[in-house]
Amino acid sequence: MRFQRTAQQIRARALNTLLSILVLLAFALFACACTSPAGTAIHTTGSTAVSLALPLPTGTTVAPPTTHPESKKYLDMLKQTYDATNELSRTLESRGASVTDPDAAAIxxxxxxxxxxxxxxxxxDGNYELANESTQQLRKLLTQAQTIGQPPVLExxxxxxATSTDIAEPSTHSQEAAAVLDAVINDLAPLLDEAAAAASGS
Structure with a gap:
């Protein structure tokens, strides 16, 4: 009788232990189903990036600045002349030349x-006020250059x-003034080479 009672007790304990294990296992599975692992990224399919930048209105264009071909031609000539003048000026300054130096006549x-x-x-460009002012300055600068110049620059x-003597105002006699100005530009063109030679020391 004692042996039977002991066997029944052992079976009861084993059954209780098994039930406890099953309950704990079920609880663990339930907890895993309700929580997501830390650090898990959620990926979505079919999503598109949204730009916050406003698009430009369709059909809107910015017109480039228009430049008259002849105006651009003179602009290129002006740049070439300024470059030569600045290069020669730096050369004269580096050797300590004064404003009365004969080489300054070329400047x-x-x-x-x-x-x-x-x-x-x-x-x-139709700016005759500027054309008149520049024409007046032209004669003054040539007179200054003549005062200190020496051959061959002086010639x-x-x-x-001589070409610019009695030059007419562009605003009142545009054709005559244009012809004289173009001639003066050509007369002084050899100074570009003179300036380059002086700057190179040859």
Whole structure:
């Protein structure tokens, strides 16, 4: 009898233990189903990126600035003249030359050429006030250049001075003024090479 009672007790304990294990296992599975693992990324399919930038209105274009071909031609000539003048100026400054140095005559004459080009470009663009002012400056600069100039630069300057004698105002006699200004520009063109030679020390 004692043996049977002991066996029944053992079976009861084993059954209780098994039930406890099953309950714990069921609870663990339930907990796993209700929580997601930390660090798990959620991926969505078919999503598209949204840009916050506003698109430009369709059909809207910015027109490029229009430049008259002849105006651009004079602008290129002006840049070439300024570059030559600045290069020569730096060369003279590096050797300590004064404003009365004979080589400085080429600088004044190149500035006069720049004024002639500016006047012609202003006429093309219809700015006759600027054309008149530049024409007046042209004569003053040539006179300064003549005062300190020496051959062969002096001959170039005097040729341009003779060409520009009694030059008409562009605003009142545009055709005559244009012809004289173009001639002065050509008269002073050799100074570009003179400036390059002086800057190179040759």
């Amino acid at each position: 004044y004459a190149l500035r006069a050429r720049a004024q002639a080009i500016t006047a012609r470009r202003a006429m093309v 170039i300057i005097e040729t341009a001075l």
